Amino acid sequence: MSSFLIEPIYHSAFVATLVSLLVVVVLVLVTPPTENPKQRRWLIGLRFLAAFILMLAIFRPGFVQTDTRPAEATLVVAVDTSRSMTFPDDDRGDRWTHQQQAWQQLAEGLSTLDESMSVRLLGYDKTASELENTLPSALDNRVPTGDLTDLAAAATAAIAAAQGQPLAGVVIMGDGAQTAPIDGTGAERIAQMLKTWGVPLWTIPIGPAGGQSANRDVGIDALPESFQLFAKNEFDVNSQVQLRGLAGTEVPLRVRWIDEKGNSTVAAERQLVAEKANEVKGMSLQVIAPAPGIYRLNVEVDPVEGELVTSNNLQTAFVNVREGGGRILYLEGAPRLEQTYLRAALRRFPDLDLTYQWIPSDTSARWPIGLRDWFQKGKFDIYIIGDLDADAIGREQLSQLAQSVSDGAGLVMLGGYHNYDAGGYANSPLADVLPVEMDASRRISIQSDEVDNPRLQIPGPITIKRSRSHPITNIGGDDPDATWSTLPRLLGANRFVGPKVSPGVQVLLETADSDPLLVVGEYGRGRTAAVAFDSTWRWWREGRSEAYRRYWRQLALWLLSREEDSGDRIFIELDSRRFANESEIGFRARLSSLTDEPAQVKLTAAIIDENNRITAITDTASSTVAGEQTVSGMIPNLEPGYYRLQVAPANQDAKIKAETLAFQVIDQSREMLMPMADPGYLRQLAEITKDHGGAAFSHEEIDQLIQQIAERRHQAEAPVVEKQMLGDDPVSGWLLFVLFAGALSTEWYLRRRWGLV
Structure with missing residues (x-):
């Protein structure tokens, strides 16, 4: 609607009228000094033109245009860019595809609305950021990669994206699954804030709700x-x-x-x-x-x-x-120092898997102890019996053990007060298995005080003498006999009746008086050993750990019918071999050697992926621990997949083989472990602002959403008054000035030309 109005100077029509009358009086009373009618008419006309222009400037006429239009505002649209949008929605596509289609339809519909509404597009997962492109194709080349979903971050960022402008509304698309931990303000609080401001929240849930069929x-x-x-x-x-x-x-x-x-x-x-x-x-x-x-x-x-x-x-x-066996069952009755060091030595070797079982003597009232299926064929490859009475195991289980040895298992009995014939094995099924003779009359009870009987025990100290060359007794040194003679002496040993006279039975170690200390033999397809002593732990304590490790390892390998394959070797340990890609996993590797002077070699670590690409781990720590070279560090952040950790000597010429240890990085993202959409949550958020038009729409109801946005914009229309006054703008102002000055200048010029000045 248009109308005419005047705005006189000083906002006073009286002043404007008075000034106009004064101008007219001056024009009437002050006439041009000429009698020539033509000249007179020209001069009076120019004066009246100048006076008319002056009165226009005094009264300031103009036009007022009154119209109604929506005020400037911002509509914010937030789309879900988390990985859960890659899950299926229905038979027609996944959630991301349906969200792309929803945005494309919404963007095309918004482009036909009034230009006073600006549109801002956000992408959100665990955080939210503005997407520069707001065209319908803005999502065509994007891939959802977010590991978590935070709807509160989306709602908060929507308010910030308005940048101080009034909000026309907020649209949130997505599956509605809140997978990020809620820290402080949740999405409900933001929706309540929008309600207070009178701003509608429209949501577009995408994805199937949970249910029996959808939760398989x-x-x-x-x-x-x-x-x-x-x-x-x-x-x-x-x-x-x-x-x-x-x-x-x-x-x-x-x-x-x-x-x-x-x-x-x-x-x-x-x-x-x-x-x-x-x-x-x-x-x-x-x-x-x-x-x-x-x-x-x-x-x-x-x-x-x-x-x-x-x-x-x-x-x-x-x-x-x-290759071959390596599972060891160690049964012990007395928790002696020997078992402590022996277990530690054997467990250093990954190819020897040791199971230890202590059967205390104070449990004799419940003997025999049931040991599950441990004596069945193939369960273990070596059986070690320490200072343990035969009754603790029982005749039935010892029969199973004898059969397992006959089928190929190894058996070694250590020295002690309650083993061999003193422990009742002379009348047990192991009497035929062990390579030494036993006398049933030497049996003593578990409570007997005859443990130091010289008939049963050889008092110490005892110097070990090697009887013959054998893989078990070759424990290093240029002169094996001298090596054995220099070992710390034993504290005592069992006194055997004697070795059996049987094929394969050999005495490998003996005392200076030729009492047998180590007797080996065969039973069926298995190998057996009778060890008379139980104080080799003194070797380790007195600095002969190399001899200790070599002796017990070579005894185990001989029982397994395997060659000695020891030497300098790298062993790798990982905190875990199957872990999530965001976990902090450490590794350690050591260069193990049976020698007392291991090679001084620096170790390096690298990651090998499934395509055999090698990536060095540079942030590592090297050190020497107990004489062994070590390297440690952290596994870097890797994509899900299978990898190998390789540890090798830095010097490629070193005669030490690189070792690898395989591991798996798995995807345990909460986003991917919670596949069900939560459309109900998005509907609840929209319901909070229903008094201001907030509502939820499916991705197939975008036309209805566009219509509601348009209606909301129409309700926000306000009268807009546009006033155009003469002289307010540069064009009309300069035009008045030029006409006024031109009329007066022309009148002065004519008077001068006609000689009237």
């Missing part, structure tokens, strides 16, 4: 991270299978070997049937170890129809399969 999942859990196995041995693979939303559904379970070349072999299969809607089944499958090598052992299930998360359908263990 199969997961493998509780699989050990690693196994140390020996070829052809049978072992149990234990794990748990979590079944959710699959009552009555048959699920195939497989155990698969994957070798270093990537070749895959199925080792075992089983069909599972879920009996309940939510169930956890403990699974144990017997598997035979393959040929020696390094393997990955996968326990896996196929994805089921409707399952959103499949990353937990497989779990991996790392397996090192070695």
Whole structure:
């Protein structure tokens, strides 16, 4: 609507009128001094023109234009850029695709609305940031990569994006799943703030809500991270299978070997049937170890129809399969120093797996002690019996042990007060197994005071003499006999009746008086050893740890029918071999040697990925601990996948083999472990601002949202008055000045020309 008005100077029509009358009076009374009518008319006309222009400037006429239009405001649209948007939505596409389509339709519709509303596009996951491009194609080349979702961050950033302008509204798209920890203000508080300001919150939930059909999942859990196995041995693979939303559904379970070349072999299969809607089944499958090598052992299930998360359908263990046996069962009755050092020595070697069981003498009322299936064939490869009475094990279990030795296991009995014939083994099934003769009359009870009987014991100190050359007794030095003679003397030893006269029985060590100290023999396919002493721990304490380690390791290897393969070798330890990509995992490696003067070699570490790309780990710490070279550090942040940690000598010419240890980086992002959308939460947020037009729309109802935004803009229209007064703008002001000055200048020029001045 338009109208005419005047705004006289000083806002006073009286003053303007008075001035105008004075100008007219002056024009009438002061006439041009000429009698020529033509000249008179020109001069009076120019004066009246100047007076008219002056009166226009005094009265200031103008036009007023009154209109209604929406005030300037900002509409903020926030889209979910977290990885959960890659989950399926329905048969027509995933959540990200539907969000792209929703934004494209919304952007095209907003472009037809009034220009006084600016649109800002945000992307949010655990934080929010503004996207520069607000065209319909703004999301076409983007990929959702966020590890967490924080709806509060999206709502807070929406307010900040307005940059002080009034908010026309806030639109939040996404699956509504809040996976980031809520720290302080939640999304509800921000929605309440928008309600207070009278700003509507519109939400566009994308993704299926949880339910029995939408919550189906199969997961493998509780699989050990690693196994140390020996070829052809049978072992149990234990794990748990979590079944959710699959009552009555048959699920195939497989155990698969994957070798270093990537070749895959199925080792075992089983069909599972879920009996309940939510169930956890403990699974144990017997598997035979393959040929020696390094393997990955996968326990896996196929994805089921409707399952959103499949990353937990497989779990991996790392397996090192070695040649021959190496599992040792150590039974001890008296917790002596010998067992402490012996256990420490044998456990230094990864190829020897030691299980220790102490059977105290004060439990004799409950003897024999049940030892599960430990004496069955193939359960252990070496049996060590310390100072333990035969009754503690029992005749039935000793019979099983004798059969296991006959089938190929190794047996060694250590010196002590309550073993051999003094411990009742002369009348036990082991009498035929051990390589020494035993006399049943020398049996003593567990409470007997005859432990120092010279008939049973050789008093110390005892100097060891080597009887013959043998792999067990070659413990280093240029002169093996001299090496044995210089070892710390023993505190005592068992006095054997004598070695058996049988093929394969040999006396390897003896006293200076030719009393046997170490007798070895064979029983069936197994090897046996009778050790008369139990104080070799003194070797270690008195600086002869090399001899100690060599002796016991070579005895174990001989019982296993294996060559000595010891030497300088690198051993690697990881805090974990299966960990999430954001975990802080440390590693340690040491260069182990059986010599007292190990090689002084600096160790380096590197990561090898599945494509054999090598990345050096530069932030490491090197040191020397107990005479061994070590290196330690942290595994860098890696993408999910399979890797190997390689530790090698820095000097490539060093005669030490590089070692690798495989590990897995897994994706345990909360974002990917919570696949269900939460559209109800987004609807609740929008409901908070319903008094101001807030509402939730599906991604297929964008047209309705655009219509509501347009109606909201129409309700926000306000009258806008535009006033255009003569002389307010430079054009009209200069025009008045030029006309006024031109009229007066022309009148003066004519008077001068006509000689009237």
